[in-house]
Amino acid sequence: MVSRPAPASALPPGAELPEHAGFWRAVLDDVRDPVFVRDPDGALRWANAAAERLAADDAPEFVDVTETTGKVGASGVLRPARIRALPGGWRAWTVPDEGRRRPEEFLAEAGPKLAAARGRHGTARVIAELAASALGDCAFVLLPTTRGRWEWWSSGGTGAPAHGRIRRVPPQLAPVVADAFTAVGRPEARSVPGGEVAALPSVVAEQFQAHSDVSVTSLGEGVPGAVLVGRRGEPAFGSAQPRAIGAFAAAAGTALANAHRFALQEEATRGLESTLRPQPPARVEGANFELWYEPAVGVLGVGGDFYDVLGRDDGSAFVVVGDICGKGAEAAALTGRVRHSLAALHLVERDGRTLLRLLNELLIAGGSNRFATLVLGSVAPADGGLELTLASGGHPAPLVLRRGGGVEEISVPGTLVGISPQARFAEATTHLAEGDVCLLYTDGVTEARNRTESAELFGDERLYTVLEDCVGLPAQEVVGRLREAVREWLGNSGHDDIAVLAIEAASPVE
Incomplete structure (x- = not known):
């Protein structure tokens, strides 16, 4: 059976969903993927943001296959969907983003690797490797160092993983990147304009020349620095890409902060040992x-x-x-x-x-x-x-x-x-x-x-x-x-x- 209800944008004024916890928990379990909610008569009554982007203001098609599976048609493409029965005869249609990993899966894998890294250098190198392997095609970790310079670690791109120091670019030439160094609060990915990428030192700019998108995010835990990620194709996590980059940057900042604290403890320990041994x-x-x-x-x-x-x-x-x-x-x-x-x-x-x-x-x-x-x-x-x-x-x-x-x-x-x-x-x-x-x-x-x-x-x-x-x-x-x-x-x-x-x-x- 194929039905064509009104598009998500045509919900009647003042329409409300049932106010009971079982309904909302079942719906919110899947909000990362496109979710369409239909009433007992089959009319589309609610869609989350991902579902609205998928429908693109067109009327989606709903095809029942079994009681728990179906297909949703949008933009001329039929996509597999899970059907979840809700109280009162309502049903939630969830379109899983097949072929794409969830940010949570990546973060679960990255966490132990970040925790196992040792020292500032080792931790920054692991951050660059993880970002390049999962978030894009090339990644640079930039941290402030002495004499007004940046220390960098890179992975991916056209060369092997590398490390070095470069001059710090004035904020007026690279305002987005400069803001990332001083940003407070939870890290958020921001797109870096092409002109600003070109203004970065050549060792960085040349690696990002062929990338369709370059984003930058700060590091949490009060750690000054930034992570630059460039990609050539579609985002690895789809619409969840900014969330994946921000969450990873927060974990990376925690790892760097821990590395700094551990280094201070090691220095104090060596000082004590030299006087006590x-x-x-x-x-x-x-x-x-x-x-x-x-x-x-x-x-x-x-x-x-x-x-x-x-x-x-x-x-x-x-x-x-x-x-x-x-x-x-x-x-x-x-x-x-x-x-x-x-x-x-x-x-x-x-x-x-x-x-x-x-x-x-x-x-x-x-x-x-x-x-x-x-x-x-x-x-x-x-x-x-x-x-x-x-x-x-x-x-x-x-x-x-x-x-x-x-x-x-x-x-x-x-x-x-x-x-x-x-x-x-x-x-x-x-x-x-x-x-x-x-x-x-x-x-x-x-x-x-x-x-x-x-x-x-x-x-x-x-x-x-x-x-x-x-x-x-x-x-x-x-x-x-x-x-x-x-x-x-x-x-x-x-x-x-x-x-x-x-x-x-x-x-x-x-």
């Missing part, structure tokens, strides 16, 4: 220092565990291995405070117990709710080896691997640092003969959790077993074997901060 150990005659420093995974490449080996004018060195309660940025910040305080104090104070007492007072006065465990002292050359003087504040006892056999514990009891004004600390001195190795470590070693049984810790017993098999070996080999054993125990599971300092009385240099 321990430096290579000082040189002491007759001593070898071997290190294993492995912070827990986090934003910063440092954590709550730390070490330092700082040289003194008399040829000795101040050594410290410590553990700040907790992990992450807050623990790393307190770690820096403790390290820098000790670096200053050791220049005027050699007694380890006094250093721990002063640090204890400093932490309590600072109001921190975190505590620390430390072992610190001096390493000095001595006849036949090294003299090692150590004081401890609640830290695991230092262990000495004697070249002649056995593993000894240096007993230096002491209370946690930063908890009580009445804290007490002890100090002990030991001699390292040639080939002896003293191991200072944090509890990240003994409290490492098994890869399959997380409740099972590496523990003191396994530590002693590993070290007993290392007696007589150089410090480098001792630390290497311990690291291998702990990593095997951990597998791929996470771990707390780990710091290990091995001090070896080395053979004299001949």
